[in-house]
Amino acid sequence: MVLCTVLHTFTHAYGAMLVPLYLLMVGDLHLGGVKSAAFIVTIYGITYCACSYGAGVLADRINRKDLLGWGLVVNAVAIVLMGLTRRYDVLVALAVLGGLAGTLFHPAANALVAAHYPKSPGMAIGLLGIGSGLGFFFGPQYAGWRAVHAAWHAAAIANWQKPCIELGLMGLVCGVLFLLIAREAAGAHTTRPAPQPLGEHLRWTVIAIALTLGCRDFAGVASISLVSIYLQKAQQQNAAAAGFTVGAMMLIGVLANPIAVWLSPGKRRLPMLAASLLCAGVIICTVPWASKVWVLPVLCAFQACQLGSYAMSDAAMLERCDGPLRGRVVGLFLSIAGTAASVSPWIMGFWTDSFGSRSYEQLAYVGPFVLLGVMLALATLSMPLIARMGEVRGGEIEPFTEITPRTMEPAM
Numbered sequence: 001m002v003l004c005t006v007l008h009t010f011t012h013a014y015g016a017m018l019v020p021l022y023l024l025m026v027g028d029l030h031l032g033g034v035k036s037a038a039f040i041v042t043i044y045g046i047t048y049c050a051c052s053y054g055a056g057v058l059a060d061r062i063n064r065k066d067l068l069g070w071g072l073v074v075n076a077v078a079i080v081l082m083g084l085t086r087r088y089d090v091l092v093a094l095a096v097l098g099g100l101a102g103t104l105f106h107p108a109a110n111a112l113v114a115a116h117y118p119k120s121p122g123m124a125i126g127l128l129g130i131g132s133g134l135g136f137f138f139g140p141q142y143a144g145w146r147a148v149h150a151a152w153h154a155a156a157i158a159n160w161q162k163p164c165i166e167l168g169l170m171g172l173v174c175g176v177l178f179l180l181i182a183r184e185a186a187g188a189h190t191t192r193p194a195p196q197p198l199g200e201h202l203r204w205t206v207i208a209i210a211l212t213l214g215c216r217d218f219a220g221v222a223s224i225s226l227v228s229i230y231l232q233k234a235q236q237q238n239a240a241a242a243g244f245t246v247g248a249m250m251l252i253g254v255l256a257n258p259i260a261v262w263l264s265p266g267k268r269r270l271p272m273l274a275a276s277l278l279c280a281g282v283i284i285c286t287v288p289w290a291s292k293v294w295v296l297p298v299l300c301a302f303q304a305c306q307l308g309s310y311a312m313s314d315a316a317m318l319e320r321c322d323g324p325l326r327g328r329v330v331g332l333f334l335s336i337a338g339t340a341a342s343v344s345p346w347i348m349g350f351w352t353d354s355f356g357s358r359s360y361e362q363l364a365y366v367g368p369f370v371l372l373g374v375m376l377a378l379a380t381l382s383m384p385l386i387a388r389m390g391e392v393r394g395g396e397i398e399p400f401t402e403i404t405p406r407t408m409e410p411a412m
Contacts, residue, residue: 003178004109007072008131010171011105013139014079014098015044016250017167019228020144020243022349024160029088036088038225038349040095045221045342047099052338053331055103064108069179071104072171080168083161136250140228142167144243160239202321202389206332209385213313214337216277216379219372220306222344223284224250226368227299229352234362235292249299252307260308269319270387273312274380280305281376288365306376313386320389 018025018041025037058067078098082091146163157165224246231242264272283302290298314330321329351368358364 003174003182004068005131005134006174007068007105007178008109009135009138010072010167010174011075011102012132012135013142013167014075014135014171015041015048015102015139016136016224016246017079017139017143017163019224019246019345020140020232020239021147021160021163022225022228023232024147024158024239028158028160029086031088033349033353034229035346035349035353038345040091041225042342042344042346043092044095044099044102045345046339047096048103049334049338049342051100051103053335055108058104058108063184065182065184066179067104067108069175069182071101071108072175072178074098074101076168076171076175078168079164079171083157083164083168086156086158133251137247139167139247140243140250141247142243144239144241144246147243148238148240202329203332205385205388206317206329207336209317209382210333210336212385213333213379213382214340215375216306216309216313217337217341218344219281219284219375219379220310221341222348222368223302223306223372225345226348226352226365226372227287229348229359230287230362230365231295233352233359234288234365235295236360245296245299248296249303250307252300252303256304256308256311260311264312264315269312269316270383273309273316274383276305276309276312277376277379280309281373284376285370285373287369288362309379313382316386317389320386320391 018037022034022037025031026034029037031037075098078094078101082094085091085094143163146166147159150159150162150166152162227249228242228246231237231245232239237245260272260276280302283298283305287295287298287302317329317333348368352359352365355361355364
């Protein structure tokens with residue numbers, strides 16, 4: 001459990017660590033704007049999400065311990081290599097490699113820890129999910145801090161590349177230790193009956209939910225890049241300060257998810273989900289008017305509502321389908337909503353690049369932040385679609401299970 005949680009931390013740290021380094025990358029690589037740096041994160045995210053369904057199928061057929069260990073090793077190697085090259089095309093290729101390795105984590109890890117703790121799978125997955133909040137906090141904060149303050153020098157390695165090398169080597173060591181120490185669950189990968197089919201009604205309902213609730217996912221992913229750009233340009237923060245703010249606002253997700261589900265049992269689930277999305281939308285619109293003192297509290301309030309909505313929406317969906325179907329419901333939703341959301345870092349970079357000299361004015365960012373608020377409001381259109389999935393079946397999903405959004409079971 002501890003080893004899987006550490007792997008979870010590195011998986012999300014790698015996905016978010018470049019966000020506070022955008023401006024440093026643009027200056028060092030002579031890129032055509034923030035959009036070019038954000039494109040690397042976008043490619044990583046698209047690969048990570050688009051391949052999630054296939055990764056779940058793989059996790060059902062191959063030793064999950066090996067998938068997890070080698071997944072982190074390859075991901076870490078890709079991050080280290082990013083710290084050793086200044087070629088943009090190679091950086092994009094390494095983002096694809098890292099995304100392919102990272103996509104193995106959730107299906108394999110959730111299945112592995114649940115198999116090790118069959119009497120309390122919800123609690124096991126919930127504890128595993130602590131790594132998500134830690135990764136989103138640690139990755140941006142560490143990257144921004146080391147890019148500004150790392151004192152070591154080697155060859156022509158730029159400041160933004162130093163945290164890539166350091167975090168990559170840390171992950172490489174952890175991956176090797178995981179392969180040596182961790183073990184597969186007893187009786188894993190024995191012959192299993194053919195999976196129950198999803199059915200046309202459920203399949204198309206989940207697709208419709210992904211297309212509407214996916215607006216929330218787009219806004220959530222976009223907010224990370226937009227906030228980093230806004231802080232460094234409009235509020236004149238350096239990479240270390242911006243990394244700390246981005247990481248701190250994500251850390252609240254460790255508590256927001258289980259608390260949100262605990263406060264919304266039964267018939268309260270969908271109304272509270274809608275209210276959470278609307279509150280998040282209103283809060284994110286106020287960011288351009290927040291002072292430097294208040295910007296972090298405002299962003300934490302936004303993430304408390306936004307991150308908590310993942311827990312409630314997943315609980316509402318999974319409570320309405322049979323256990324053997326949940327993995328594929330999760331995989332189908334994530335492959336659509338997550339892939340679309342992964343484009344948002346590039347869109348935010350392109351949009352803010354178009355501001356020109358106005359990018360250093362706080363009110364220039366009203367448009368992007370308001371758009372995210374509108375998309376969160378549009379996500380409430382998914383409430384009747386979720387209700388169409390049917391009545392809650394069996395017991396309600398355990399609150400602790402919801403600490404990791406959309407990764408309840410391996411996709412089948």
